[in-house]
Amino acid sequence: MHLLRYIAGRLVVYALVIVFALTVLFFVPRLGPTDPVEAMLAKVASQGAYMDPAQVDKLRQSLIDTFGLGGSLWEQYGAFVNRIIFSADFGPSLSMYPTPVMELIWNALPWTFGLLLSSTLIAWVLGNFVGLLSGWRPNSNSSRVMEGIAICLYPIPYYILALVLSILFSYVWKIFPLTTTIRGAPWSWELVSSIVWNSFLPAMSIVIVVFGWWVISVKAQTTALKEEEFARYARLKGLSDGRILTRYILPNALLPQITFLALQIGLMFNGSLITEILFDYPGLGLLIYTAVLQGDFNLLMGTISLSVIAVATATMIIDLIYPLLDPRIRHR
């Protein structure tokens, strides 16, 4: 009963967050100075075709109709809610007209998700492992070295690190490709290796930057937990170090780390923008970048809505599995 109420409450919050975010997303670009219809007309004009003013007006009107930009703001909002919430249709892309926005997103999404999710998880697992061990033996040499590395990596701004990696490993030593080009037939070995090869550097840049933070935070957790009474009691029971570490310290240290992981996934898409621009990676971030530069309302709406939904879903899933991990929440 409690569990059902917990889940129901969480779902309501989830829906509210998405509706609120979509509403904000609808209004913000319409407050900006770029007008996609005028941009389109300018593009047509710049291609050298001559049109008399009456023809231009007619074209403008038909563009406004196709883009759904006619009527007052509120009428547009009504139509928007109708389309987005009930049929998940973001319309055609304005800059890559007439490709539907959803199609562009579906092509880009797996790239972003694959890259960010895997690198975030790799950093999390590695960071927790190293942090746990160095918190357990804080005075050993290897622990000091690891902490030193973590402290050095942690404050580096992401774009600096990404640029340095890119310059060192693709320009100075031509080990990895400078821009992303994926080749190979679908589901072939060549394709897989090409993906891994091209994703390695962007993934490393994320892993390195996030890793340091995980090490530092888990180390602090572990050092504190080691002095907890239950750890002392376990030691006085004569339990082995390995058992105390895996059954007593680790589960308790991981609890807050799981919350941090949820927050990290929430911030994932921010990072994707810079990563994908710097490494020319064909994901959602690059799509957002294009959409902003071209004043492509529909594409912008689609990409950002999708990242909002993805983040809200990730956080909700973590919230829902949390009670499975912490009995103190389950039984409340």
Next chain:
Amino acid sequence: MISIDNVTVGYGTAGFITAVDQVSLTIGDNEIIGIAGESGSGKSTLMRAVYGDFSTGLGIKSGTIKGRFTDAATGQVIEKPSSQFRDLWWDQISYIPQGSMSVLNPLMKIEQQVIDGLPKRERGGGRKALRQRIATFLAGFGLEENVLDAYPHQLSGGMRQRVLVAIAAFVNPRLILADEPTTALDVVVQKKILLMMVEIQRRLQNTLVLVSHDLGVHYQITDRLVIMYKGRIVEAGRTADIFANPQHDYTRNLIASLPRLHGKRAVDRVGAGA
């Protein structure tokens, strides 16, 4: 069982701070021995040294603490200093901590916390049979079987303390050390738990060392009593004798400060008379 010979125990390596000063004491088989004294008198430090818990800078400066145990299964006699007791923990020796909220792992069920650390001889017969034995054992403490599937936060303070006593006793050890096992509890629960501890000791015929600042607790269950003050033993003897005829001023003060059923406590009367 344990012989403490002129031992000085303290903390720190560079600047040594003495906590227990030239103490000698023999702890025999099949007895309940109490160690009493105020906070900072060295009673807990002495207990840690006897248990062999030389962590956080605790060390023996001079003198020896030696133990002599007979393995019930093999009949083998084990003799070693307390600094090497580690492999006897949760085998020949067990320990009852003061049961605050955080002594038990908050993410582990009680059943696993009973099993964790048990010596091989107490584990036999598979998981199910073991669970059954633990359940029966806990029933003797007035704890139902569903406690085994509970997490620590679901138990009351009294239940948690009973679980801790049960965990230490289920090991079937020759020596149990208890550090303020009833301090955080109300007197009714306290009495219940003390009686359980006596019952266990009488059944196992082993040795129970009880550290407490509460003379009332010692009066109820100990056979012998040791009074510590400023790191030294100021008085030791049969508990009944000490209460009937205290020799040292400090002991007299301690006894006088006990609340009484009729009239004022002795200290108040002394104060009123002065």
